[in-house]
Amino acid sequence: VIVYGRQPVREALRGRREVARVWASPRAAREPWLAGADGGGRGGVELLAADDAALAERCGSSDHQGVCAEVSPYQYADPLELLAADDALVVCLDEVQDPHNLGAVCRVAECAGAAGVVVGERRSAQVTPAVCRASAGAVEHLPVARARNLADYLAAAKEREAWVYGASTAQGAVPYDEPDYAGRVVLVLGSEGRGLRPRVAAACDRLVALPVRGRVESLNVSTAAAALVYGILHSRRPG
Amino acid sequence: VIVYGRQPVREALRGRREVARVWASPRAAREPWLAGADGGGRGGVELLAADDAALAERCGSSDHQGVCAEVSPYQYADPLELLAADDALVVCLDEVQDPHNLGAVCRVAECAGAAGVVVGERRSAQVTPAVCRASAGAVEHLPVARARNLADYLAAAKEREAWVYGASTAQGAVPYDEPDYAGRVVLVLGSEGRGLRPRVAAACDRLVALPVRGRVESLNVSTAAAALVYGILHSRRPG
Numbered sequence: 001v002i003v004y005g006r007q008p009v010r011e012a013l014r015g016r017r018e019v020a021r022v023w024a025s026p027r028a029a030r031e032p033w034l035a036g037a038d039g040g041g042r043g044g045v046e047l048l049a050a051d052d053a054a055l056a057e058r059c060g061s062s063d064h065q066g067v068c069a070e071v072s073p074y075q076y077a078d079p080l081e082l083l084a085a086d087d088a089l090v091v092c093l094d095e096v097q098d099p100h101n102l103g104a105v106c107r108v109a110e111c112a113g114a115a116g117v118v119v120g121e122r123r124s125a126q127v128t129p130a131v132c133r134a135s136a137g138a139v140e141h142l143p144v145a146r147a148r149n150l151a152d153y154l155a156a157a158k159e160r161e162a163w164v165y166g167a168s169t170a171q172g173a174v175p176y177d178e179p180d181y182a183g184r185v186v187l188v189l190g191s192e193g194r195g196l197r198p199r200v201a202a203a204c205d206r207l208v209a210l211p212v213r214g215r216v217e218s219l220n221v222s223t224a225a226a227a228l229v230y231g232i233l234h235s236r237r238p239g
Numbered sequence: 240v241i242v243y244g245r246q247p248v249r250e251a252l253r254g255r256r257e258v259a260r261v262w263a264s265p266r267a268a269r270e271p272w273l274a275g276a277d278g279g280g281r282g283g284v285e286l287l288a289a290d291d292a293a294l295a296e297r298c299g300s301s302d303h304q305g306v307c308a309e310v311s312p313y314q315y316a317d318p319l320e321l322l323a324a325d326d327a328l329v330v331c332l333d334e335v336q337d338p339h340n341l342g343a344v345c346r347v348a349e350c351a352g353a354a355g356v357v358v359g360e361r362r363s364a365q366v367t368p369a370v371c372r373a374s375a376g377a378v379e380h381l382p383v384a385r386a387r388n389l390a391d392y393l394a395a396a397k398e399r400e401a402w403v404y405g406a407s408t409a410q411g412a413v414p415y416d417e418p419d420y421a422g423r424v425v426l427v428l429g430s431e432g433r434g435l436r437p438r439v440a441a442a443c444d445r446l447v448a449l450p451v452r453g454r455v456e457s458l459n460v461s462t463a464a465a466a467l468v469y470g471i472l473h474s475r476r477p478g
Contacts, residue, residue: 007455011454011455014454104459104462107455107458107459107462108458108462110453110454110455111449111451111452111453111455111456111457111458112450112451112452112453113450113452113453135455136455136459137455138453138455141453141454141455142453177473177476210350210469211351211352211469211472212350212351213350213351213352214349214350214351214352214377214380214381215250215253215349215380216246216250216346216349216350216374216375216376216377216380217350218350219346219347219350219465220343220346220375220461222459222461222462223343223346223347223461223462223464223465224465225462226458226462226463226465226466227465227466227468227469229466230449230450230466230469230470231469231470231473233450234416234470234473237416
């Protein structure tokens with residue numbers, strides 16, 4: 001598998017995957033993180049020269065920023081193991097198909113210290129190189145897991161004492177800053193426009209809504225995730 | 240000026256700009272918002288047929304979703320007038336150059352009911368068609384203003400009794416959920432990586448930081464804006 005872009009390659013080098021080799025343009029190869037006295041953060045990984053055209057062909061994208069790496073396939077986590085800690089926060093995405101959105105949500109989740117992200121196996125973006133890029137390499141550190149059926153996963157999470165909150169603008173949703181979000185929390189977000197599927201919404205303990213005061217009716221899924229995840233961290237803060 | 244994409248054209252039609260005409264592919268022209276019995280939301284604006292290639296040429300982008308409109312130039316607001324209300328919340332961007340980021344921040348600001356967004360005149364993304372697209376049309380409703388010099392604008396805002404908060408991960412920043420954000424608030428965000436310029440940071444009353452618990456050290460500017468803006472709304476909530 002090829003990952004590309006400065007941050008994705010850098011995080012792959014210090015993440016869990018095996019990195020076979022790195023290709024870089026002459027310019028990128030001089031950057032300290034790649035070229036430093038000790039081979040930068042490469043830990044002995046072979047560095048090969050490549051021009052932009054060769055990189056673009058290898059990556060299948062021109063969005064490589066002069067660097068790519070051959071890495072072992074992405075290892076998904078077990079979705080229920082993400083709930084191990086008694087204050088685990090897990091973010092689930094219901095049929096979010098845009099790789100940029102999945103990547104951006106993973107970046108938020110990793111920054112905020114979430115236990116992981118869960119996506120469905122079908123009609124959902126998986127952890128592709130474009131997602132690695134959009135996550136700024138966050139997926140190399142953040143566990144991402146797949147659930148065959150998201151509603152079933154939510155039911156299993158509830159059996160493990162998680163509270164499941166679904167982001168929704170539907171009637172019946174409570175203001176997102178009302179719950180205290182103590183204990184294990186699963187936060188479920190749907191795709192823009194479509195929102196949560198009925199079976200997924202029904203599997204939630206509570207639907208929560210961000211206040212919307214403008215004329216454009218919905219946030220992007222990654223900005224909604226940021227507002228909700230940081231709202232959850234805040235409500236858990238002692239005092 | 241041409242704006243393109245489904246939401247940007249739709250919001251332009253119900254926004255402040257004059258719309259001269261709309262071009263749409265046969266498929267887009269059948270969508271209810273454009274074609275409805277009363278001419279949809281078009282309010283009598285002429286609808287012309289165009290194929291995808293003609294649309295792409297007119298837009299200078301293939302990201303048109305089958306529809307574009309010729310509209311009057313974007314009218315920027317006066318940056319100090321955004322502070323008229325005694326609880327105005329204004330979001331400033333310090334040299335954010337990526338149009339996607341400016342658009343995404345505008346969308347967050349509009350959704351959250353902010354008074355407006357202020358950008359610098361130089362080395363900063365302006366309200367281009369790509370920004371309209373990335374904002375999902377939010378810029379048609381949200382006032383966007385330009386400041387010749389952002390540090391000077393912040394000084395003028397303080398004279399108008401605004402509190403100026405700069406998002407920062409530097410030492411000395413307080414947790415973002417500590418201030419009460421009462422009254423007029425200006426929130427300043429810098430670009431990813433570079434952050435706030437020293438003169439801009441020095442012009443802030445307080446630097447505030449989101450908790451970062453992961454290994455990827457910073458949020459995207461739009462997700463940081465979402466977490467901060469909704470945090471400000473929350474802290475202002477009575478009770």
